[in-house]
Amino acid sequence: MRVTVLKSKIHCVKVTGADLNYIGSITIDEDLMDAANIIEGEKILVVNNDNGQRLETYVIPGARQSGEIILNGAAARKVAVGDTLILITFASMKLKDAKKYQPSLVFPNDKNLLK
Secondary structure (H helix, E strand, C coil): CEEEEECCCEEEEECCEEEECCCCCEEHHHHHHHHHCCCCCCCEEEEEEEEEEEEEEEEEEECCCCCCEEEEEEHHHHHCCCCCCEEEEEEEEEEECCCCCEEECCCCCCCCCCC
16 A cells, blocks of 8 residues: 655745746756755645645745746736745555655745755
């Protein structure tokens, strides 16, 4: 049996940009990606704490130490600059492995930078 579990979470980052004319995705500061064990192109769940919206997209790396959290394409309609997001990825694994698995949890500061 396989189960889907929390792989990584970046908790309470602020939206720094929204680009409707870009072809989809979310841009995330690459330092945050590394800390959360998230790779380029990975599927991600975006939860907007301010308006309750949830959406899935894929990740593209942003400049290191920039604090960038930019929603691109249609996803840009679901956020406003300054909104607080939780970014979540999941992994599928065997039940016995899932019981031992420890997700990567990242709690950036108020500028979306690692503390």
